[in-house]
Amino acid sequence: MGKTLVEKIWDAHLVKRSEGFPDILYIDTHLIHEVTTPQAFDGLRRRGLPVFRPEQTVATADHNVPTLNQHLPIREELSRLQVDTLTRNCNEFGIELYGLGHPNQGIVHVIGPELGITLPGKTIVCGDSHTSTHGAFGCIAFGIGTSEVEQVLATQCVLQQSPKTMKIEVNGQLAQGVSAKDLILYIISKLSAAGGTGFFIEYAGSAIRSLSMEGRMTVCNMSIEMGARGGLIAPDTTTFNYIEGREFAPKGENWQQSIKYWQTLYSDEDAQFDSVITFDAADIGPMITYGTNPGMGMAINETIPTTYSQPSTEQLSYQKALTYMGLEDGTAMVGKEIDYVFIGSCTNSRIEDLREVAEFVKGRRKADNVTVWIVPGSKHVEQQAIAEGLDKVFEQAGFQLREPGCSACLGMNEDKIPAGKYCVSTSNRNFEGRQGQNARTLLVSPLTAAAAAITGKITDIRELLQVGS
Amino acid sequence: MRKFEHLISTVIPLDIENIDTDQIIPARFLKATSREGFGKNLFCDWRYDSNGQPKTDFALNKPEYKNARILVAGKNFGCGSSREHAAWALQDYGFDVVISSFFADIFKSNALNNGLLPVQVSEEFLKHIFEENRKNSDLELEIDLVNGTVKVLSTLKQEAFHINAYKKTCLINGYDDIDFILGNKSLIESYEAEQAIKVDKIVADNKGVFPEDSRTNNR
Ligand code: SF4
Numbered sequence: 001m002g003k004t005l006v007e008k009i010w011d012a013h014l015v016k017r018s019e020g021f022p023d024i025l026y027i028d029t030h031l032i033h034e035v036t037t038p039q040a041f042d043g044l045r046r047r048g049l050p051v052f053r054p055e056q057t058v059a060t061a062d063h064n065v066p067t068l069n070q071h072l073p074i075r076e077e078l079s080r081l082q083v084d085t086l087t088r089n090c091n092e093f094g095i096e097l098y099g100l101g102h103p104n105q106g107i108v109h110v111i112g113p114e115l116g117i118t119l120p121g122k123t124i125v126c127g128d129s130h131t132s133t134h135g136a137f138g139c140i141a142f143g144i145g146t147s148e149v150e151q152v153l154a155t156q157c158v159l160q161q162s163p164k165t166m167k168i169e170v171n172g173q174l175a176q177g178v179s180a181k182d183l184i185l186y187i188i189s190k191l192s193a194a195g196g197t198g199f200f201i202e203y204a205g206s207a208i209r210s211l212s213m214e215g216r217m218t219v220c221n222m223s224i225e226m227g228a229r230g231g232l233i234a235p236d237t238t239t240f241n242y243i244e245g246r247e248f249a250p251k252g253e254n255w256q257q258s259i260k261y262w263q264t265l266y267s268d269e270d271a272q273f274d275s276v277i278t279f280d281a282a283d284i285g286p287m288i289t290y291g292t293n294p295g296m297g298m299a300i301n302e303t304i305p306t307t308y309s310q311p312s313t314e315q316l317s318y319q320k321a322l323t324y325m326g327l328e329d330g331t332a333m334v335g336k337e338i339d340y341v342f343i344g345s346c347t348n349s350r351i352e353d354l355r356e357v358a359e360f361v362k363g364r365r366k367a368d369n370v371t372v373w374i375v376p377g378s379k380h381v382e383q384q385a386i387a388e389g390l391d392k393v394f395e396q397a398g399f400q401l402r403e404p405g406c407s408a409c410l411g412m413n414e415d416k417i418p419a420g421k422y423c424v425s426t427s428n429r430n431f432e433g434r435q436g437q438n439a440r441t442l443l444v445s446p447l448t449a450a451a452a453a454i455t456g457k458i459t460d461i462r463e464l465l466q467v468g469s
Numbered sequence: 470m471r472k473f474e475h476l477i478s479t480v481i482p483l484d485i486e487n488i489d490t491d492q493i494i495p496a497r498f499l500k501a502t503s504r505e506g507f508g509k510n511l512f513c514d515w516r517y518d519s520n521g522q523p524k525t526d527f528a529l530n531k532p533e534y535k536n537a538r539i540l541v542a543g544k545n546f547g548c549g550s551s552r553e554h555a556a557w558a559l560q561d562y563g564f565d566v567v568i569s570s571f572f573a574d575i576f577k578s579n580a581l582n583n584g585l586l587p588v589q590v591s592e593e594f595l596k597h598i599f600e601e602n603r604k605n606s607d608l609e610l611e612i613d614l615v616n617g618t619v620k621v622l623s624t625l626k627q628e629a630f631h632i633n634a635y636k637k638t639c640l641i642n643g644y645d646d647i648d649f650i651l652g653n654k655s656l657i658e659s660y661e662a663e664q665a666i667k668v669d670k671i672v673a674d675n676k677g678v679f680p681e682d683s684r685t686n687n688r
Contacts, residue, residue, distance in 0.1 A: 002677075008671075012667065012668070012671065015653065015657055015660045016653055020634050020635060021635045021649075024653055024656070026657070026660055026661075026664075035499050035552075036551070036552065036553065038503070039503065039504050042502075047647070052657075063496075063499075078500035079500060081500070081502065082500050082502060085502050127551060127553075128550075129549065129550050129551040129575060143551040144551060144575070145551055145556070145575060145578060145579035146553040146579075147553060147582035147583065147645070147646070148582065148646075150647065151646055151650060154651065155650040155651060155654070155657060157650050157657055159650060161633070193487055193545060194487070194544070194571060194573070197545075197571070197574055224549075227545065227573055229574055229575075234680070236680075237681060260672050261668050261671065261672050263675075263679040264671055264672060264675040264677075264679075266679065266680050268677055269677075292487075293487045293489065293548070295487075313486075313592070313596075314486060316484070316485075317485055317486040317487065317543065320485065410491075410496040411496060411497065412497060412500070419519075429489075429491070429550075431489045431491040431492065431549060432491070432492060432514065433491060433492070433495050434491050434496075437514055437519075
């Protein structure tokens with residue numbers, strides 16, 4: 001019997017499998033950041049252990065960094081202490097750090113791919129749940145907790161149960177104004193916030209194949225919002241073209257060798273998945289979330305599902321979510337005034353996202369009632385945006401282009417949405433308080449976010465695209 | 470790691486589904502660089518009002534639940550972020566066990582890695598606990614890890630729960646994974662030494678056709 005892509009990569013990284021024990025899985029690349037590592041390094045010190053393979057570990061500061069005046073010392077004391085602790089730990093244990101001010105600095109899931117660190121066939125872990133992003137390149141990438149970070153630092157391995165596999169196939173073509181973000185929000189709304197738990201999800205089908213690498217990353221990124229351990233897409237020419245020439249990508253003869261290996265990375269035709277689900281791209285419209293988990297999403301022109309249409313055991317939680325959001329079931333979202341627009345996060349802060357937004361807002365201006373923050377995913381994205389003149393477009397539109405970091409995605413630095421305010425956001429989580437205490441998050445695609453910024457209201461992008469064309 | 474074998478305790482009920490780790494411990498409290506002290510901010514935004522005063526209607530603030538060491542919550546507990554701080558906060562507050570009908574993956578392994586026991590029960594059994602607790606806030610549960618059972622003491626209703634055998638041994642003895650992996654260090658080194666050969670073999674053995682070569686390339 002054939003193997004799934006996940007099984008192929010998993011088996012190639014097995015150090016030991018024994019009855020009654022989890023697998024010992026070898027990790028090729030360990031990405032680390034300031035928030036989930038201090039306790040792991042302390043653990044190493046307590047045990048008197050070195051980092052086993054420091055050259056396979058890459059660090060950046062992203063979660064906690066300010067997105068203005070990054071050249072100045074961090075003002076907030078605890079944030080500064082955490083970032084300084086990372087620097088100290090990297091120095092002590094011999095780990096490459098792309099800290100503030102470094103040209104490679106950025107959100108950990110943006111810099112891995114853009115530097116050519118993320119490659120097909122690898123195993124990649126990070127103390128962050130959106131590590132699934134890297135799966136877009138056809139690798140096994142998943143988020144781990146701090147105890148596991150310590151494991152990987154100490155042994156370059158992690159103990160894991162062998163995975164269950166799910167295939168999600170999306171066929172057909174996405175309509176105009178509908179993007180990878182809408183596609184994944186649609187899938188999550190169908191499968192629910194727990195629908196993928198325990199699985200590695202392989203995305204396949206013609207709609208997935210026709211996505212750019214950026215789009216594929218957006219899809220894989222949000223796998224965790226269905227509870228999945230990871231998401232991945234078999235590599236193809238789109239993947240290889242994206243990787244070629246990047247800073248740490250294989251070069252010369254190595255490149256040829258790598259391609260040969262990467263071309264073995266697909267699910268065999270007779271491979272068995274534990275679950276297979278199929279969608280039609282034509283059914284997908286621009287999406288928006290109305291609740292407090294990413295599964296609570298709908299097509300933007302629909303009305304919010306009623307409470308009584310929910311399973312009886314879930315009605316209480318459903319009502320609680322709508323109350324938090326200040327929304328009523330059975331009502332429309334389009335036309336509702338909003339306060340903030342956040343374009344950023346490891347889901348949608350790559351150069352393609354910024355280009356798409358810039359192209360749409362060129363010659364337009366934001367509504368007066370809205371504050372717009374654009375936070376690039378990395379220093380490279382920021383530099384490229386400036387080189388292409390996108391910063392000017394944003395400035396004329398009244399959008400503020402800030403410096404790279406996680407920013408309002410999780411509101412750990414000072415970029416917080418005030419209580420009660422509505423933020424249309426390209427990030428990945430609409431949990432209560434995620435973007436600031438009592439802030440209300442509406443998850444959308446970059447285009448839909450840009451439309452809301454211009455009109456000051458929740459807007460069906462398709463209407464503006466028609467007017468424009 | 471903390472050891473765990475057996476516990477009889479009252480419970481704190483949180484009949485809410487999809488409790489994510491941002492609720493368990495909001496991001497603004499993740500700036501600490503040690504594992505201790507997160508308990509005071511556990512469920513912070515549900516527990517305190519905007520003036521920092523405890524909300525009296527929130528279960529953690531009710532005097533009758535003061536000494537409970539078991540949290541009982543709705544399905545898909547611990548979804549969202551991978552922050553282990555969630556497990557640390559629950560433990561630091563005083564919980565030894567969390568019961569739900571469904572746990573998010575990363576939360577579950579984080580909990581187990583810290584000696585916090587996630588007990589997954591059926592929807593029915595969960596409902597039974599909530600109902601009995603509504604009748605009587607002193608309701609006690611007995612958790613027996615060795616035999617893998619959870620029992621409601623007032624009704625004697627009990628259910629078996631599953632914990633991976635290896636993890637169970639770790640919990641009962643207070644072992645952790647690093648000891649186990651380091652015990653296999655020579656295997657790791659030989660894996661590394663043979664990796665390149667292995668990849669060559671995969672390439673040589675690959676019989677299938679790279680799907681793209683059989684697909685039309687005009688997309
Ligand atoms: S951008 Fe948001 S989701 Fe992505 S790594 Fe940062 S905090 Fe996590």
